[in-house]
Amino acid sequence: LDEFGVRFDDLAQVTPKREEKNKIFGICDAICEDKEMSAYLLESKKVPVKKLMKVINVSNNIYKQYECYIIAIALMQIFKYEYLTFL
Numbered sequence: 609l610d611e612f613g614v615r616f617d618d619l620a621q622v623t624p625k626r627e628e629k630n631k632i633f634g635i636c637d638a639i640c641e642d643k644e645m646s647a648y649l650l651e652s653k654k655v656p657v658k659k660l661m662k663v664i665n666v667s668n669n670i671y672k673q674y675e676c677y678i679i680a681i682a683l684m685q686i687f688k689y690e691y692l693t694f695l
Contacts, residue, residue: 614676
């Protein structure tokens with residue numbers, strides 16, 4: 609996570625509410641299902657926001673507020689860290 613600029617302290621501070629968490633999981637699913645977006649995330653260590661906004665209808669504010677959380681969840685899905693999916 610450190611390579612992606614995500615710290616556990618950051619994750620603890622931005623834990624979303626249930627409604628927002630569902631949106632975030634939708635964002636992460638969109639990233640993981642699209643090979644180009646997944647590859648971009650892994651190579652650049654950033655979420656391809658412009659492409660993501662074209663694929664999924666979500667406000668840029670949600671993305672900005674929960675960026676580190678989105679990256680962490682997407683990485684768990686990409687690398688299939690099944691034992692950490694309780695987040």
